[in-house]
Amino acid sequence: MIKQHRGATSTEWYGFAGWVTSWVSYALFLVWAYIPDEYLEAAGINVFPSKSWALIFPTWCCMLIVFLISAYESLCALVAVDALSSFTTVHDSFSRWPEDLGISDPWCGCEDSIPPLADLPAHMVSEALYGA
Template structure:
């Protein structure tokens, strides 16, 4: 059984082309409905149409959705992030604790041992400037 791939395929190309054409056709129909007077639409037999107010409401709703969806995702991620003080972090028993790495000699060009850094220490080093770093308490 072939594995799914994110690469291009003939089926995806066909679906993409159909969606491309459908989006232009729907946009053209929307513009025609928004700009053509109701009398002309009624004369060709189109009587069951929404009011013209939706011609303004739909683009506004689209803009509000485009702005609010990333904000909502950001808020959800913030709410699901654990505090630094939580003991939910995963610690491996095979890693060397952080203070013993200071005794390792790196002058020979060797690779330092694997250590488990505290999350607060990593955040402090990533988010503070060099002049604001203070020893961990």
């Protein structure tokens, strides 16, 4: 049996109202930004912000979006990285340490060949990358 559609849901009404409100707000913004102050005052609109806000507000909003995205990505990266003393940085049975492969110095700088693939301890990588 096919269910009959009896009208729009509240979500559809709110979406439509938001869409109309957005376009009306954008149209009012463009009118305020491009029409000279003399015409607005002649139309009886005496209270309005400075025209410099026509550039400041969109620029501020764009930079806020850039900041929020970069802050979100930075915090996610900060949370995802475990501490050097964390249990997740301990080796397991599948780890291949340089000592087990007969490599005395992992930073040997072999010019003749590529050294065998080996895991490096987290503290050694941190020291090489960040000096800490």
